[in-house]
Amino acid sequence: MNxxxxxxxxxxxxxxxxxxxxxxxxxxxxxxxxLLVFGRGADSKSxxxxxIDDGESVKVVDNLYDTLAKIAFDPQQGxxxxxxxxxxxxxxxxxxxxxxxxxxxxxxxxxxxxSCDAAAVVFSLKRxxGADSKSxxxxxxxxxxxxxxxAPSALEVVIPTNVPDAQLLSNLSMFPASIxxxxxxxxxxxxxxxxxxxxxxxxxxxxxxxxxxxxxxxxPEYFAGAPTVKGLHFVEIADNNARVQALRNGDVSxxxxxxxxxxxxxxxxxxxxxxLRDPGREISLLYxxxxxKVAPFDNxxxxxxxxxxxxxxxxxxxxNGVATRAELAVPPGILGADPAFKGFPxxxxxxxxxxxxxxxxxxxxxxxxxTNPRPYILQPKEVAxxxxxxxxxxxxxxxxxxxxxxxxxxxxxxxxxxxxxxGWSTDNGDADNFLSTFYDSSNTEVGTASNISFFQDxxxxxxxxxxxxxxxxxxxxxxxxxxxxxxxxxxxxxPIVYVKDSFAHHARVEGVELDPIGNLFMGFARIAKR
Amino acid sequence: xGSYLARRLLMLPAMLFAVSLLAFGIAWSVPPERxxxxxxxxxxxxxxxxxxxxxxxWDRPFLVQYWRYLGNLCAGDLGRSIERRSNVATDxxxxxxxxxxxxxxSMAIAAVGGILVGIASAYARGSALDKAxxxxxxxxxxxxxxxxxxxxxxxxxxxxxxxxxxxxxxxTWWTRIETVDALIAADPHRFAVxxxxxxxxxxxxxxxxxxxxxxxxxxxMLEVLGADYVRTARAKGLGxxxxxxxxxxxxxxxxxxxxxxxxxxxxxGGAVLTETIFDWDGLGKYVARAVLANDxxxxxxxxxxxxxxxxLVNLVVDLSYPFLDPRVTLA
Numbered sequence: 066m067n068x069x070x071x072x073x074x075x076x077x078x079x080x081x082x083x084x085x086x087x088x089x090x091x092x093x094x095x096x097x098x099x100l101l102v103f104g105r106g107a108d109s110k111s112x113x114x115x116x117i118d119d120g121e122s123v124k125v126v127d128n129l130y131d132t133l134a135k136i137a138f139d140p141q142q143g144x145x146x147x148x149x150x151x152x153x154x155x156x157x158x159x160x161x162x163x164x165x166x167x168x169x170x171x172x173x174x175x176x177x178x179x180s181c182d183a184a185a186v187v188f189s190l191k192r193x194x195g196a197d198s199k200s201x202x203x204x205x206x207x208x209x210x211x212x213x214x215x216a217p218s219a220l221e222v223v224i225p226t227n228v229p230d231a232q233l234l235s236n237l238s239m240f241p242a243s244i245x246x247x248x249x250x251x252x253x254x255x256x257x258x259x260x261x262x263x264x265x266x267x268x269x270x271x272x273x274x275x276x277x278x279x280x281x282x283x284x285p286e287y288f289a290g291a292p293t294v295k296g297l298h299f300v301e302i303a304d305n306n307a308r309v310q311a312l313r314n315g316d317v318s319x320x321x322x323x324x325x326x327x328x329x330x331x332x333x334x335x336x337x338x339x340x341l342r343d344p345g346r347e348i349s350l351l352y353x354x355x356x357x358k359v360a361p362f363d364n365x366x367x368x369x370x371x372x373x374x375x376x377x378x379x380x381x382x383x384x385n386g387v388a389t390r391a392e393l394a395v396p397p398g399i400l401g402a403d404p405a406f407k408g409f410p411x412x413x414x415x416x417x418x419x420x421x422x423x424x425x426x427x428x429x430x431x432x433x434x435x436t437n438p439r440p441y442i443l444q445p446k447e448v449a450x451x452x453x454x455x456x457x458x459x460x461x462x463x464x465x466x467x468x469x470x471x472x473x474x475x476x477x478x479x480x481x482x483x484x485x486x487x488g489w490s491t492d493n494g495d496a497d498n499f500l501s502t503f504y505d506s507s508n509t510e511v512g513t514a515s516n517i518s519f520f521q522d523x524x525x526x527x528x529x530x531x532x533x534x535x536x537x538x539x540x541x542x543x544x545x546x547x548x549x550x551x552x553x554x555x556x557x558x559x560p561i562v563y564v565k566d567s568f569a570h571h572a573r574v575e576g577v578e579l580d581p582i583g584n585l586f587m588g589f590a591r592i593a594k595r
Numbered sequence: 596x597g598s599y600l601a602r603r604l605l606m607l608p609a610m611l612f613a614v615s616l617l618a619f620g621i622a623w624s625v626p627p628e629r630x631x632x633x634x635x636x637x638x639x640x641x642x643x644x645x646x647x648x649x650x651x652x653w654d655r656p657f658l659v660q661y662w663r664y665l666g667n668l669c670a671g672d673l674g675r676s677i678e679r680r681s682n683v684a685t686d687x688x689x690x691x692x693x694x695x696x697x698x699x700x701s702m703a704i705a706a707v708g709g710i711l712v713g714i715a716s717a718y719a720r721g722s723a724l725d726k727a728x729x730x731x732x733x734x735x736x737x738x739x740x741x742x743x744x745x746x747x748x749x750x751x752x753x754x755x756x757x758x759x760x761x762x763x764x765x766x767t768w769w770t771r772i773e774t775v776d777a778l779i780a781a782d783p784h785r786f787a788v789x790x791x792x793x794x795x796x797x798x799x800x801x802x803x804x805x806x807x808x809x810x811x812x813x814x815x816m817l818e819v820l821g822a823d824y825v826r827t828a829r830a831k832g833l834g835x836x837x838x839x840x841x842x843x844x845x846x847x848x849x850x851x852x853x854x855x856x857x858x859x860x861x862x863x864g865g866a867v868l869t870e871t872i873f874d875w876d877g878l879g880k881y882v883a884r885a886v887l888a889n890d891x892x893x894x895x896x897x898x899x900x901x902x903x904x905x906x907l908v909n910l911v912v913d914l915s916y917p918f919l920d921p922r923v924t925l926a
Contacts, residue, residue, distance in 0.1 A: 084794075086787075087787060087790065087791045087794070088755050088791060108679070110634065110678075110679060110680045111680055118635070118636045118637045118638045119636035119637075120636070199643075201635075201636075201637070201638035201639060201640075201643065202638060203640070204638075204640065259680075259681075274689075275679075275681055275685075275686065275689060276679065276681075276686070276689070276690075276876065276881070277689075277876060301876075302874055303871075303874055303880075303884075304872075304874050306748075307748075307874050437887075469887050470887070470888075471629075471632065471633060471887060471888045471889040471890075472629075472889065474632060474635070475628070475629040475632045475889070478632070479628070492637070510640075510641045512628050512641065512644060513639045513640060513641045513643075513644050515638070
C-alpha cells in the first residue's frame with residue numbers, strides 16, 4: 066500500500082489509542098499508599114486556631130490540635146456532655162468563686178517535642194481571650210479573667226471567670242481554645258498558622274501549598290494513640306459535582322459539601338458510603354429574618370401573621386430528606402434544645418386575621434437572598450419562591466432580591482433588607498450560641514450584626530442573660546423555656562428547617578464519623594485492605 | 596527597530612498606569628466596610644472590621660491610598676487578599692504557571708488546527724469541506740465558551756473518569772507546570788495524569804480561537820492563492836504542499852500571526868470562565884473567586900497581569916512582522 070495513506074492512518078490510530086488509554090486508565094492509588102485525601106470546596110485560610118472562623122480552616126485545625134475538653138453525645142442521658150480530653154479532670158474553684166480548676170493529663174507533648182503543660186494552657190488561653198487576641202471568637206471567652214489565669218503546678222490550671230458561665234466548658238471544647246505550642250508561637254510570630262502549626266494533635270503539618278493542598282503526617286506520639294494512616298491530605302475542589310466525581314474515581318477518599326441530588330448515587334455505589342447526621346440530632350438551622358427596624362416588620366402582629374403563613378413542610382421537601390421542619394431557633398442536637406417545643410403552625414386563616422388586626426396595608430414585600438448555595442440552604446431560590454408563594458395566600462406580593470454571597474452578607478449585616486434568609490450552624494454545641502446570635506441586642510451593630518432582625522428588646526436581653534448565668538441544669542432548663550416561648554411569640558425570625566450535615570467516603574475508609582458539633586476527626590481512621 | 600522597541604516599551608508603563616488607576620478606582624468605589632467583610636465567615640466584631648479598614652488604609656483619602664498602592668506596586672507588593680489572608684504576589688507566582696500551561700496548550704491546538712482548516716478550506720474553496728469548515732468557524736465564534744465548557748464537563752462527569760486534582764505533588768517544583776515537571780521528573784504516570792487533566796479544558800478553550808484563526812487563514816490564503824507567483828510556482832512543477840506551505844502560507848502569515856498573538860494574549864490573561872468551570876487552578880479561577888468575594892487586591896493584580904500579558908504578546912507579534920514579511924520595517 067501507498068505510504069502516503071498508511072502513515073496518516075497509523076498516526077491516527079496511535080493518537081486514538083493513546084486517548085483511549087488516557088481516559089480509561091486507573092487513577093489514584095492513594096488509598097493503597099495508606100493516604101487519606103479529603104476533598105473540600107475551598108482551602109483553609111490559616112491554621113492558627115485563635116485566628117480563624119471558617120469551616121475549612123477548622124477541619125484541618127481539629128486534626129492538628131487538641132482542646133482541654135471535648136463535646137460528646139451521651140446515649141444514656143440522650144444529650145450532649147463535655148468530656149475530659151487534654152484535661153484529666155476539672156472541679157469548681159476551691160474558694161467558691163466562679164470558674165474552674167483543671168488538671169491536665171501527664172506527659173503531653175507538642176509536635177515540636179516541647180511539653181504541653183499548665184503554662185502552655187495559660188499561654189494559649191491568654192492569647193485567645195487577652196486584649197491582643199485576633200480571634201473572631203474572642204467574645205466567647207469574655208468571662209475569663211485573663212490576668213488571673215494561673216498555673217499553680219505543671220499539671221494544674223486555674224481559670225477564674227467574672228460571673229458564673231454556663232458555657233465555659235463548651236467553649237473550652239471548641240477549636241479556638243486549642244492548646245498551641247508557646248515555643249512555636251514565639252519562633253514564628255505572625256507566621257504561626259501559615260508557616261507552622263504546632264499542637265498536640267493526631268497529625269502534624271508537613272506541607273501547605275496554598276489553595277491547592279495541605280499535607281499532614283501522623284503524630285507517632287499522639288496521646289490517644291498514633292493514627293494508622295500514613296498521611297492526611299486536604300485538597301481543594303471547588304465544584305460540588307467535580308468533588309463527587311473525584312470521590313468516585315478514587316482521587317479523594319473523603320469528601321463533604323455534597324449536593325443532595327448525589328446522595329442516591331453515592332448510596333447505590335458499592336465503593337462509596339454516605340454519612341448523614343442522625344434524625345433528631347441536627348445542629349444547623351435555616352431561618353427567615355424580619356428586619357424589625359423597618360416598617361411593617363416593626364409590627365408584632367404582622368410578623369406573627371407571616372410566621373403563621375410560612376409553609377415549612379413544603380420547604381423541607383425541597384431538601385430531599387436532608388431537612389425537617391423547625392419549631393425552634395435551636396436545633397434538636399444542641400445542648401439545651403427542647404425537642405417537644407411547638408412553634409406557630411401553618412394556619413392561613415389565623416394569619417389573615419392577624420394581618421387584618423395588624424392594620425398594615427403594605428402589600429409589596431422584598432425578600433433578600435444569596436445566589437449560591439450554603440450548607441443550610443441548598444437551593445436558595447427555590448426556598449425563597451416557596452416563601453413568596455405562601456405569602457401570596459395572604460394577598461402579599463414578594464419580590465426576590467438575589468445577590469452573591471459576600472454582597473448579600475454585607476447587605477443584611479447593614480440592615481438594608483426587609484426580609485432575609487440565613488442559617489446558623491453550631492460553634493460550641495450550646496443553645497446560647499444560637500439565641501445570642503439571633504436575639505441579643507448587643508449583636509445589632511450596623512455592619513457587623515449577627516442579629517439581622519435587629520431585634521432590640523430589654524425583656525429578651527434579660528432572659529438571655531439569665532440562662533447564660535444559670536450553671537445549675539434545672540435552673541437553666543427553666544430559663545431556656547421562658548426564652549424559647551418569648552422568642553417564638555415575638556417572631557423576629559421564623560425558624561424554617563433543621564438541616565442535616567453530611568459527608569461521603571470510600572468504602573475502604575473506616576472510623577471517620579461526624580462529631581456532635583459537625584467536626585471530622587480523622588485520627589482514628591483506618592484504611593481496609595483491598 | 597531599536598527606537599521602535601524603546602518607544603513601545605516606554606508606552607507599557609503608561610498603559611499599566613492607566614489600567615491600575617481604573618482597577619484601583621473601581622475597588623475604591625466599593626465601601627470599605629463591605630470590602631473588610633470579605634474574609635468573614637461567621638463572627639466579626641465592629642472593632643475587628645475597623646481594624647481591617649485601618650490596617651489596609653481604606654480610611655484615607657483616594658490619592659493617599661492610590662499613591663501608597665503605586666509605591667507598593669513598584670516594590671513588587673501587590674497587597675494582601677482579605678478573603679484568603681495571603682500575599683497576592685506569592686499567589687500569582689503560584690497560579691500563573693497553570694494559566695500559561697493551559698493557554699499554550701490551547702493555543703497550540705487552535706493555531707495548528709485553525710491554520711490547517713483554513714488552508715484546506717481555501718484550497719478547496721466552495722467544496723463540502725470548505726462549507727463544513729466555515730460552518731464550524733461560524734458556530735465556533737458564536738458559541739459562548741462557558742456554555743460549551745459546562746456541557747463538556749457534564750458529559751465528562753457522566754462518562755469519563757478524568758481526574759480533577761493533580762497527582763500528589765513531589766517535594767520540589769521546577770517549573771510549576773505540571774506536564775513539564777512530570778517530564779523533567781521522568782514520571783510517565785504523573786505525565787499521563789497531567790496530560791489527561793489538561794486536554795479537555797485546552798480543547799474547550801481552543802474552540803473560539805481555532806474558529807477565528809481558521810477564518811482569517813482562509814481569507815488570507817484566498818487572496819494569495821490567485822496571485823501570479825503562486826501560478827508561477829505551480830507552473831514550474833512544484834508539488835501542491837510546497838506551493839501551499841512555502842509560497843502561499845508564507846505570504847499570508849502576517850494576518851495569521853496577528854490573530855494568533857491576540858488570541859494568546861487573551862488566553863494568558865487567564866480564562867476566567869473555563870478555569871472556574873474545570874477547577875483549573877490558574878489566574879482566572881483565582882480572580883473569579885476574588886470578584887465574588889469582594890476581595891479587591893487579587894482582582895487589581897489580576898487585571899494588571901492580564902493587561903501586561905496582552906500588551907507584551909502584541910509587542911512580540913509586532914516585532915515579528917519584519918521577519919515574516921521583509922517589506923515591513925519598524926520605525
